[in-house]
Amino acid sequence: MVSVYPILSLLVIFALSLLVVRVGSVALRMTGLSPDVASFQATSAFSGAGYTTEEAERVVETPERRTVTKALIRLGSLGLVSTISSLVLSFTDAAGEELPNFVTIVAGVGGLVLLARSDWFNRLVTPVIEWGLRRTTDLDLRDYTRVLGLQREYRVAEVEVDAGDWLADESLADLDLPAEGVLVLGVRRGDTYIGAPRSDTEVRPGDVVVLYGKEDRLRELSDRESGDDRTREYAVADHERDLEVQDELVGEETESERQR
Known part of the structure; x- marks a missing residue:
């Protein structure tokens, strides 16, 4: 038994x-x-x-x-x-x-x-x-995963930049990553970390760029080669479509609140 x-x-x-x-x-x-x-x-x-x-x-x-x-x-x-x-x-x-x-x-x-x-x-x-x-508890707890939307398709990723990459040897202003729906949170260069970098910060080979955006876009950026303008144009257009969808959803929510 x-x-x-x-x-x-x-x-x-x-x-x-x-x-x-x-x-x-x-x-x-x-x-x-x-x-x-x-x-x-x-x-x-x-x-x-x-x-x-x-x-x-x-x-x-x-x-x-x-x-x-x-x-x-x-x-x-x-x-x-x-x-x-x-x-x-x-x-x-x-x-x-x-x-x-x-x-x-x-x-x-x-x-x-x-x-x-x-x-x-x-x-x-x-x-x-x-x-x-x-x-x-009296702990000051904040769910940053939920705040940043990381439980969905958004991620924070570190991308190591190599010579010949699309990101290499360009300033953040010229890269204009926000147009693709990607934000630059920081740049790690050797032992130095540049937090909230300025638009004139140049990304160099060997840098590690900390990015926030959709997971598929971050993966694509990490592999994009220099001169790949077609992929860049597609990424910008894709982000613009996302913004249009978001605007429609916000408009529907606003109209629903007014009807209440």
Whole structure:
């Protein structure tokens, strides 16, 4: 007979661990980290893995992120791993029950992992977590992902400029990237970072340009070669069509508000 209570205890602890990591991930994301980075760093802090990466340094840049990370580290150090180990040993010692217990554990843990990775479940749970964090914490949390529209088709990307690229050896004024729906947030040149660069800033081979715009446009820009005027014209026309659609949507919303 399967040892029900030890297995249920194990699955409850595992589910709570997933929930804690999920809450920590959402909290870090609300402070400006990307979803992937927030999830990885929340898991790292909770498990005590302690990966040293550039993103890990960003986690401790602000008081809000340090508070979230410390909470995850403390919760992860409460001996959950030891508790799980003890529970596993308690029912694997039972004679003749090793295989049924093992199958039950694998099935239960697999089901929880699939549920945690489910898109519809995350869409259901994430707003609840965000609401709870805003109601129960005094952290100054801002969902920069939502503010910038990064959960849609917009992205922030770093594009390394090589000789012969369309971006190389041109000033930002001559490139006129806003006409394509792309904003230049900064230019990294060696150890120097130029934030909010002026229009006369020249992009040089070896620079890394930080851009904000639609993902497909950023990908195309990173591969566009010098002299490719046709692609440039298409990008400008495509952005103008987007603006027309946006104007129509704004006009419809304004007309709907007037009718109310």
